[in-house]
Amino acid sequence: MKKAFVLNGVTLLVLIAIIILSVLLSKIFEIQMPYLILLFAGIKFVLVAFQFMEVKRANWVWKSLVFLFVSIYLVGAISLF
């Protein structure tokens, strides 16, 4: 159980770092990198799904569904942007 808590804690720190980095890039430094910000969103999605929702313990079909979903989001968003 201790390992799960440590992993959850590390995941939270990584998620917060990615959120802050996305906002800094977009609003403070005003760097026009929408693709990078969308990629960060995809990484956050996978981290929450696999660690907090424990998709990592689910059947490969559910794991694949998460990656399929993120791929559709990223490809769709980048092609429409």
Added chain:
Amino acid sequence: MDNLNQSHEEGSLYYPPGGILIWIIITLELFTFLGASLVFLYYRGLSPMEFKESQNLLSPFIGTINTIVLITSGYFVANSIQKIRVNDTKGSSTQILLGLSLGLLFLLLKGYEYNQKIEVGIGFEYNTFFTFYWLMTGFHFVHVLFGVGLLAYMYNAVKHKKYDSNNYADAEASAVYWHMCDLIWILIFPILYLI
């Protein structure tokens, strides 16, 4: 599958964490918000200046704080499930209470943001950007509101020792629903506030 109150069977196609029924709902919900996000980006491409100017009317600070609040709430809820697995009901209820409090904080901040917009006359029909803003964040708000109710029920049940390490499927399903609220926000936050 012999006992539906058992926690999920690791690696089972039919019993992912929280059970297959909640996952069917989650899949449908996520694809609905995915569709809305892509339609939003399509309209953004038609009038990029209008969308950029409208985006500048949103507060990235409130949006960022709300994102961190919701993600941290999900962290506490994930920990609560770990605690139930070792029959630590007191620890679990504390974690749920922390998650629930942050969920309420999210709703309060969102309510404050909504109030700011309404006060300056930015409503549903202000322009296309804000029609999407109200629809997407509004539906998400309703999901979080329902999730807070689920967490309150879960807190009460855990506190009264209705769950233990062999019987926590309902709690796990509620936690998975709460994480879905995180996932939806992760999808809509960057496209509404950042890019």
